[in-house]
Amino acid sequence: MTTDVDRPEVFGADEQTEVDVELLHWIGLARLVLEEERVSSDAEMSLILVDEATIVDLNERFLGGQGPTDVLAFPMDDDAVVSGRQPDLGGRGPGGSSDPSDPPVVVGDVVLCPAVARRQARERGITFEDELALLVVHGVLHLLNYDHADERDAQAMRRREQELLDRYRERHQGGGR
Numbered sequence: 001m002t003t004d005v006d007r008p009e010v011f012g013a014d015e016q017t018e019v020d021v022e023l024l025h026w027i028g029l030a031r032l033v034l035e036e037e038r039v040s041s042d043a044e045m046s047l048i049l050v051d052e053a054t055i056v057d058l059n060e061r062f063l064g065g066q067g068p069t070d071v072l073a074f075p076m077d078d079d080a081v082v083s084g085r086q087p088d089l090g091g092r093g094p095g096g097s098s099d100p101s102d103p104p105v106v107v108g109d110v111v112l113c114p115a116v117a118r119r120q121a122r123e124r125g126i127t128f129e130d131e132l133a134l135l136v137v138h139g140v141l142h143l144l145n146y147d148h149a150d151e152r153d154a155q156a157m158r159r160r161e162q163e164l165l166d167r168y169r170e171r172h173q174g175g176g177r
Helices: 021-035 051-062 115-126 128-143 151-172
Strands: 009-014 043-049 071-075 105-112
Touching: 009 021, 021 043, 021 105, 021 128, 021 151, 043 128, 051 071, 051 105, 051 115, 071 128, 105 128, 115 128, 128 151
Parallel strands: 009 043, 043 105
Antiparallel strands: 071 105
8 A cells, every 4th residue: 555655745835815726636646647757755846826917927028928827837957856766876776765855756846727727628628627737747758758749658648647547537537438
């Protein structure tokens, strides 16, 4: 059985009041993405929900964009996230001390605007929950070096998003298809 101690940590903050959001649910989805991507159990990230004014400010200051956007990802270090087992990187290994001696790996922050997500869901004719799920997965994948700068990368990212969304739905809909 996996305990929270054995899983990547996702911190969450709902800093907006425009849209009622079940923050713990979306933290769970972010953690699922980290686990499915085999991110180290000592990794940490944050999921922050903000209002439109805040996302506009962040978009302009850090990306040079204008106006509101749905999700922003701020990776801490492109090389910090190591998925899976990496024996060449050292570590405690078999027989080593179980006391962690290294600080956790900070993956980064995903900042999401529920008000923009709600508007986009209406425009796309999907549920608000489906839009939020896509944005959480999309943001976490950006932290893990997925990108959509060119068509090949975009296809790979969309494919992985769909696989993760399917996995999420299996877990939260009783495993049925």
